[in-house]
Amino acid sequence: MTVKDFDYQTLHQVLQSLIRDEPDALANLSNSAALLYHGMDEINWAGFYLLREDELVLGPFQGKLACTRIALGRGVCGTAAQNREAIVVQDVHEFPGHIACDEASASEIVIPIISDGGLIGVLDVDSPVKGRFSETDRQYLQGFVDILSAHIRWEDLIQRSCQRG
Numbered sequence: 413m414t415v416k417d418f419d420y421q422t423l424h425q426v427l428q429s430l431i432r433d434e435p436d437a438l439a440n441l442s443n444s445a446a447l448l449y450h451g452m453d454e455i456n457w458a459g460f461y462l463l464r465e466d467e468l469v470l471g472p473f474q475g476k477l478a479c480t481r482i483a484l485g486r487g488v489c490g491t492a493a494q495n496r497e498a499i500v501v502q503d504v505h506e507f508p509g510h511i512a513c514d515e516a517s518a519s520e521i522v523i524p525i526i527s528d529g530g531l532i533g534v535l536d537v538d539s540p541v542k543g544r545f546s547e548t549d550r551q552y553l554q555g556f557v558d559i560l561s562a563h564i565r566w567e568d569l570i571q572r573s574c575q576r577g
Contacts, residue, residue: 420552423451427559437564442472444560449474454541456516460525461489462533468493471533479513487511489534492522496531498550502543521545523553527566 427447431440441460448458459473461482468482468489485494487509492499501507501520517538525532535557539545 414548416548417552419451419453420548420555423447424552424555424559426451427556428563431560431563435565437566438472440560440564444556445472445474448537448556452537454544455537455539457513457536457538460533460535461493463493463531468533473536475538476513479511482511488520488522489536492524493531493534496524496526498523498554500545500547500550502545504538516540518542519544521549521553523550523557525557525561525566527561532561532566 427444430443430447434440434443445459449455452458457473457475457478459475459478460471461468462471463469466484468484470478470480482490484490488499488501488504488507489511491509499520499522504517504520507520517540519539519542521537523535525534535553537545537553
């Protein structure tokens with residue numbers, strides 16, 4: 413077992429403990445973003461964008477201020493969401509249409525969140541280090557999203573966003 417494997421397995425265990433008894437989706441996403449931000453080395457942003465109609469809207473995150481809305485198909489997040497596939501970008505400056513919210517970001521990984529066949533949003537993690545993310549990161553971050561999806565009742569979050577008044 414590598415150090416990276418151990419670190420991710422620890423993050424998974426902490427996540428499970430953190431969300432086990434909390435039913436609120438927004439609280440769980442907020443703590444999940446903080447867990448990644450403080451638990452991963454060499455990152456400068458970790459958070460979620462949630463699908464609202466036909467665009468991604470900023471959700472809970474840790475890091476510098478971020479872009480509020482991202483069209484599907486635009487940038488790394490919008491492309492991952494539209495294609496419903498994880499994307500690992502070793503150098504964001506070489507990604508066509510990259511959206512630079514933080515000029516310090518050099519690499520990025522985005523994991524779509526899918527529930528019952530529908531797109532919920534994406535997990536986005538940025539790093540100031542080129543080549544920071546690997547296939548191992550993709551696998552473990554997909555596992556992180558799977559843990560969230562097994563616990564979070566996404567419909568609660570979606571219903572809240574649609575209520576008026």
